Amino acid sequence: xxxxxxxxxxxxxxxxxxxxxxxxxxxxxxxxxxxxxxxxxxxxxxxxxxxxxxxxxxxxxxxxxxxxxxxxxxxxxxxxxxxxxxxxxxxxxxxxxxxxxxxxxxxxxxxxxxxxxxxxxxxxxxxxxxxxxxxxxxxxxxxxxxxxxxxxxxxxxxxxxxxxxxxxxxxxxxxxxxxxxxxxxxxxxxxxxxxxxxxxxxxxxxxxxxxxxxxxxxxxxxxxxxxxxxxxxxxxxxxxxxxxxxxxxxxxxxxxxxxxxxxxxxxxxxxxxxxxxxxxxxxxxxxxxxxxxxxxxxxxxxxxxxxxxxxxxxxxxxxxxxxxxxxxxxxxxxxxxxxxxxxxxxxxxxxxxxxxxxxxxxxxxxxxxxxxxxxxxxxxxxxxxxxxxxxxxxxxxxxxxxxxxxxxxxxxxxxxxxxxxxxxxxxxx
Amino acid sequence: xxxxxxxxxxxxxxxxxxxxxxxxxxxxxxxxxxxxxxxxxxxxxxxxxxxxxxxxxxxxxxxxxxxxxxxxxxxxxxxxxxxxxxxxxxxxxxxxxxxxxxxxxxxxxxxxxxxxxxxxxxxxxxxxxxxxxxxxxxxxxxxxxxxxxxxxxxxxxxxxxxxxxxxxxxxxxxxxxxxxxxxxxxxxxxxxxxxxxxxxxxxxxxxxxxxxxxxxxxxxxxxxxxxxxxxxxxxxxxxxxxxxxxxxxxxxxxxxxxxxxxxxxxxxxxxxxxxxxxxxxxxxxxxxxxxx
Ligand SMILES: Nc1ncnc2c1ncn2[C@@H]1O[C@H](COP(=O)(O)OP(=O)(O)O)[C@@H](O)[C@H]1O
Ligand SMILES: [Mg+2]
Numbered sequence: 001x002x003x004x005x006x007x008x009x010x011x012x013x014x015x016x017x018x019x020x021x022x023x024x025x026x027x028x029x030x031x032x033x034x035x036x037x038x039x040x041x042x043x044x045x046x047x048x049x050x051x052x053x054x055x056x057x058x059x060x061x062x063x064x065x066x067x068x069x070x071x072x073x074x075x076x077x078x079x080x081x082x083x084x085x086x087x088x089x090x091x092x093x094x095x096x097x098x099x100x101x102x103x104x105x106x107x108x109x110x111x112x113x114x115x116x117x118x119x120x121x122x123x124x125x126x127x128x129x130x131x132x133x134x135x136x137x138x139x140x141x142x143x144x145x146x147x148x149x150x151x152x153x154x155x156x157x158x159x160x161x162x163x164x165x166x167x168x169x170x171x172x173x174x175x176x177x178x179x180x181x182x183x184x185x186x187x188x189x190x191x192x193x194x195x196x197x198x199x200x201x202x203x204x205x206x207x208x209x210x211x212x213x214x215x216x217x218x219x220x221x222x223x224x225x226x227x228x229x230x231x232x233x234x235x236x237x238x239x240x241x242x243x244x245x246x247x248x249x250x251x252x253x254x255x256x257x258x259x260x261x262x263x264x265x266x267x268x269x270x271x272x273x274x275x276x277x278x279x280x281x282x283x284x285x286x287x288x289x290x291x292x293x294x295x296x297x298x299x300x301x302x303x304x305x306x307x308x309x310x311x312x313x314x315x316x317x318x319x320x321x322x323x324x325x326x327x328x329x330x331x332x333x334x335x336x337x338x339x340x341x342x343x344x345x346x347x348x349x350x351x352x353x354x355x356x357x358x359x360x361x362x363x364x365x366x367x368x369x370x371x372x373x374x375x376x377x378x379x380x381x382x383x384x385x386x387x388x389x390x391x392x393x394x395x396x397x398x399x400x401x402x403x404x405x406x407x408x409x410x411x412x413x414x415x416x417x418x419x420x421x422x423x424x425x426x427x428x429x
Numbered sequence: 430x431x432x433x434x435x436x437x438x439x440x441x442x443x444x445x446x447x448x449x450x451x452x453x454x455x456x457x458x459x460x461x462x463x464x465x466x467x468x469x470x471x472x473x474x475x476x477x478x479x480x481x482x483x484x485x486x487x488x489x490x491x492x493x494x495x496x497x498x499x500x501x502x503x504x505x506x507x508x509x510x511x512x513x514x515x516x517x518x519x520x521x522x523x524x525x526x527x528x529x530x531x532x533x534x535x536x537x538x539x540x541x542x543x544x545x546x547x548x549x550x551x552x553x554x555x556x557x558x559x560x561x562x563x564x565x566x567x568x569x570x571x572x573x574x575x576x577x578x579x580x581x582x583x584x585x586x587x588x589x590x591x592x593x594x595x596x597x598x599x600x601x602x603x604x605x606x607x608x609x610x611x612x613x614x615x616x617x618x619x620x621x622x623x624x625x626x627x628x629x630x631x632x633x634x635x636x637x638x639x640x641x642x643x644x645x646x647x648x649x650x651x652x653x654x655x656x657x658x659x660x661x662x663x664x665x666x667x668x669x670x671x672x673x674x675x676x677x678x679x680x681x682x683x684x685x686x687x688x689x690x691x692x693x694x695x696x697x698x699x700x701x702x703x704x705x706x707x708x709x710x711x712x713x714x715x716x717x718x719x720x721x
Contacts, residue, residue, distance in 0.1 A: 313564060316560070320580075322577075
């Protein structure tokens with residue numbers, strides 16, 4: 001032998017540096033991946049929040065209003081019918097024009113009246129109907145400005161652009177600047193956004209209608225898919241005989257979880273609307289469709305949770321003489337509940353963000369009224385976002401981002417709820 | 430004592446065998462007939478020609494054995510020989526295993542426990558079981574013991590339940606250690622305490638027979654000693670069948686011992702005789718440590 005044989009420790013040393021290097025490399029790759037993910041997450045949040053945050057604010061103008069009896073109540077008998085159908089548009093026009101007495105010409109006089117939001121008309125009507133003694137009174141009220149001026153005030157209109165490329169002409173900008181100088185312009189919290197349904201006018205459009213639609217839909221989905229999913233999981237895992245039929249059902253459930261959601265929309269259209277005659281655009285149908293979509297997720301998560309319950313607990317229960325159902329209800333289900341809840345919340349979160357199947361069942365409609373029940377026409381939050389992003393008005397894009405923030409807030413709230421529920425169940429050891 | 434006549438019969442049987450004893454021949458070594466005294470007078474449980482299969486695996490082969498009243502029967506044998514399987518046949522826990530079949534007859538106080546009209550729920554209350562790994566419910570100590578009482582409706586009132594819980598914990602020698610924290614989780618106890626909690630849980634429903642599957646194999650020596658003392662004491666009033674891989678344990682707690690070998694019951698006899706003077710050559714190999 002030329003060289004003495006190396007000892008074990010020497011041989012190990014020789015490979016050690018290479019092994020350590022491989023480990024470091026792997027760790028650094030992991031760190032880089034996590035970092036990259038975080039960067040994109042932050043970018044997304046910064047983008048959404050910076051675009052959407054201004055939507056929580058709305059520019060208001062202070063208008064001098066004269067509730068002219070000649071217009072509102074020519075007969076002077078305070079009849080609600082007359083008060084309700086009066087020409088409040090004329091009041092608004094007169095009011096805005098009184099701020100710009102020098103404006104002449106048909107077009108300019110028409111344009112200047114459009115400074116105030118179209119909703120002002122309804123606002124005045126509401127005021128008079130609520131308090132008829134306002135007739136004949138002169139007062140000053142704050143009303144939202146039209147969305148173009150709102151954008152101007154928020155700095156979203158580039159004044160250096162050639163006039164033809166802007167939505168607002170120099171003249172209109174001049175009017176608005178004069179109102180600012182007179183102290184008649186103010187930025188206020190946009191409560192309308194959280195109270196109203198959709199509208200053609202961005203300054204009147206709100207998220208509440210869509211939020212209620214989503215809420216009703218999730219109520220339907222949750223109250224159907226959770227009990228059904230848990231019962232199915234329990235039956236398949238604990239009671240069903242192991243044979244061809246059950247394994248076929250299992251395979252199909254797993255496949256259903258991977259079916260594109262729009263297919264469920266088609267099914268909903270064909271079955272719930274065309275066959276059962278349920279109303280279109282209703283959260284009930286939306287909820288049913290989303291139930292079909294979430295069930296496989298809940299069933300799969302539920303079965304995984306059931307299998308992860310230690311067999312020793314089952315044996316303990318059976319060994320003491322518990323029946324199978326007692327074993328499941330008293331011991332297995334409580335231990336499986338955290339896992340089942342996680343699956344359910346994941347399913348619900350997916351359902352909350354789902355758009356495609358809702359398009360198929362007519363929940364893309366333009367819905368102004370806030371839905372009051374599961375059968376009223378409604379949209380859902382993601383559909384509303386989709387509709388607004390599709391609009392040409394810059395103010396709607398801003399609101400879409402704000403709606404995304406609301407949607408994310410909903411999701412975070414749901415996840416928080418999941419964590420709380422899990423803690424509560426896990427605290428039972 | 431109730432088992433005395435049984436022992437007498439066994440000793441007679443053993444003598445008979447000794448008289449016929451021949452050398453350790455191949456023929457005797459190959460024999461899978463049960464030798465010794467598998468039967469007892471006035472038994473609590475009787476097993477006749479019991480066969481258990483897991484699918485094609487013939488795990489228990491033609492076992493006939495009596496379990497005497499108010500005595501401890503130890504089952505020993507190399508691992509995988511079917512001790513647990515046989516034990517689980519005694520309270521039909523094997524029913525829960527897919528593909529597990531059983532033939533033959535097992536009677537508890539003369540009643541066929543595999544009869545069509547026999548319900549496993551009352552059976553398992555009568556034949557309680559303590560498992561290898563302590564498996565308290567993830568509930569409070571109190572609820573662990575009260576659970577069986579509640580589901581079987583054994584108590585009329587809350588105070589009666591409390592009485593049963595206290596009595597069972599005292600029987601299991603655990604009362605002193607836990608009476609100030611009955612509302613604490615049972616899973617928070619030490620391994621030995623957990624196993625005694627499981628025994629208390631079993632006796633709370635007043636069973637007639639207690640089956641124990643290597644109840645000390647997950648415990649340290651001190652906890653083991655405590656559980657063995659407990660088994661010794663319970664053996665006065667309960668019929669106990671205990672599987673153990675420790676021959677010392679079998680010697681310490683049991684009056685009779687059964688030796689299983691690859692699914693066959695090779696020998697049954699009084700414990701001291703099995704350990705000092707086994708009949709079957711394979712039993713001798715096992716207890717002298719040549720096999721297993
Ligand atoms: N649940 C089961 N499914 C299939 N085979 C089993 C099962 N439990 C035990 N067996 C088989 O039965 C035989 C006896 O096992 P067991 O009764 O656990 O032996 P022991 O308790 O004596 O160690 C072994 O061959 C084992 O592989
Ligand atoms: Mg075993």
